[in-house]
Every structure is written in C-alpha cells, then in structure tokens.
Amino acid sequence: DQQVKQNSPSLSVQEGRISILNCDYTNSMFDYFLWYKKYPAEGPTFLISISSIKDKNEDGRFTVFLNKSAKHLSLHIVPSQPGDSAVYFCAASARGNTPLVFGKGTRLSVIA
Amino acid sequence: DTGVSQDPRHKITKRGQNVTFRCDPISEHNRLYWYRQTLGQGPEFLTYFQNEAQLEKSRLLSDRFSAERPKGSFSTLEIQRTEQGDSAMYLCASSLGTLFLNTDTQYFGPGTRLTVL
Numbered sequence: 001d002q003q004v005k006q007n008s009p010s011l012s013v014q015e016g017r018i019s020i021l022n023c024d025y026t027n028s029m030f031d032y033f034l035w036y037k038k039y040p041a042e043g044p045t046f047l048i049s050i051s052s053i054k055d056k057n058e059d060g061r062f063t064v065f066l067n068k069s070a071k072h073l074s075l076h077i078v079p080s081q082p083g084d085s086a087v088y089f090c091a092a093s094a095r096g097n098t099p100l101v102f103g104k105g106t107r108l109s110v111i112a
Numbered sequence: 113d114t115g116v117s118q119d120p121r122h123k124i125t126k127r128g129q130n131v132t133f134r135c136d137p138i139s140e141h142n143r144l145y146w147y148r149q150t151l152g153q154g155p156e157f158l159t160y161f162q163n164e165a166q167l168e169k170s171r172l173l174s175d176r177f178s179a180e181r182p183k184g185s186f187s188t189l190e191i192q193r194t195e196q197g198d199s200a201m202y203l204c205a206s207s208l209g210t211l212f213l214n215t216d217t218q219y220f221g222p223g224t225r226l227t228v229l
Contacts, residue, residue, distance in 0.1 A: 004154075032215050032216070034217065034218075036220070041222075041223075041225070042222055042223070043116070043118075043203050043205075043220035043221050043222045043223045044155065044203070044220045045220070046217060046218070046219055046220075049215065049217055051215050089154050089155070091154070093216065098168075098216075099145060099157035099160055099168065099170075100145075100147075100155070100157065100218060101157070102154030102155050102156070103154050104152065104153055104154050105154055
C-alpha cells in the first residue's frame with residue numbers, strides 16, 4: 001500500500017511559466033512533508049519542507065502548499081527555469097522524526 | 113565540502129560476493145539513515161541510527177544485510193552473498209534530530225550504485 005503518491009510520472013512546462021507538482025498521502029499520522037529534487041546519478045537534494053501546523057511555506061521560487069483535510073500537498077515553482085529539470089520526490093514522516101516515506105517521483109522538464 | 117559523503121560511488125560485483133559501503137554524515141548530525149532506490153521508485157527506507165544505536169530496521173533489510181555505526185560517526189552497510197536483485201542505488205542520509213524538534217530534515221549523500229552481475 002503506497003502511503004505517498006505522486007500520480008503524474010512526468011510534467012513539461014515552458015520556461016518562465018509555473019510548474020505545479022502534486023502529492024497525495026494516506027497516512028493521517030504524517031506531520032512533516034518534504035520535497036527533494038534529484039538529478040541522474042546523484043542523491044536527492046532537499047528543496048523545501050512544511051510542517052502540518054502550516055498550510056504554506058515559501059522559499060524563493062519554491063512554495064509548498066498543504067491541504068490536510070484533502071491529504072494533499074503541492075510544490076509550485078515560479079518562474080520555471082531549464083535548470084529545474086529533474087525528478088522531484090515528495091516525502092513524509094510521522095511525528096517529524098521517523099524514516100521518510102517517498103513517492104515515486106515526477107519528472108519535470110522545463111522547455112526553453 | 114561538509115555534506116554527506118559515500119564511498120564508493122559505483123560498485124560492480126559478481127553474484128555471491130560480499131560488498132561494503134561507507135557513509136560519512138554531516139559532522140554534527142546524530143541520525144544516520146540508509147535507503148535503497150531502484151529504477152522508477154522513490155528511495156525506500158532500510159535502517160537508521162541515532163548516534164551508535166540502530167533504532168529501526170525495515171523488512172527490506174534481509175539477514176544478508178548488516179549495518180553498523182560504531183562510534184556514532186561514519187556508518188557501513190554490508191551485503192553478504194549478493195544477489196542480482198540487490199542491484200540498486202544505496203543512499204545515505206543524515207539529520208540533526210532532537211526530542212524537541214519534530215521537523216527532522218534529512219540530507220542525502222550522492223549514493224553508491226551497486227550492480228550485481
């Protein structure tokens with residue numbers, strides 16, 4: 001049973017436009033959520049996180065929104081740049097200090 | 113570079129051989145995690161340490177796998193009698209966990225790519 005789901009395997013966006021990556025979760029015990037970016041042959045790089053006590057967190061071009069009632073979070077990247085092309089993973093933990101549970105990732109392609 | 117480091121970056125071995133990977137976490141981090149990632153999947157948790165204590169193991173961690181963190185600093189992951197199904201990227205992550213902080217951000221190393229022939 002997959003507890004963290006990223007239902008879009010891939011997404012293409014034009015440079016300068018907004019990229020929206022979605023993630024759904026099923027475990028109501030999850031209270032800390034993270035987004036990681038991964039290039040081929042490298043480890044995941046931490047991007048941004050959000051605690052369940054918030055519904056939005058912003059860091060530069062990256063904003064994460066959390067809708068606890070829908071068990072849904074999204075990552076917005078604006079404006080999108082070609083260097084943002086990578087696989088993005090959504091991850092969650094319970095009580096904020098247990099091993100992360102990852103989704104399968106969404107491959108973002110930003111087209112110049 | 114003060115990030116998480118892993119060695120080797122690539123390992124090719126024959127089925128039945130033993131392999132050992134090393135992870136050096138960010139120096140002040142007390143928690144260290146091992147994950148495995150196969151093609152098309154997200155990283156899957158294997159085991160984690162708080163200081164030198166191994167606190168949790170996944171059911172993915174068969175008895176052929178063993179991990180240690182002898183002095184609460186670096187960690188090793190050994191796979192005995194490797195099988196072709198062990199081929200994957202093995203990722204190490206570290207974090208600074210405290211009882212009072214419920215937002216434990218894990219930082220990953222570059223991974224070790226294992227190929228079992």
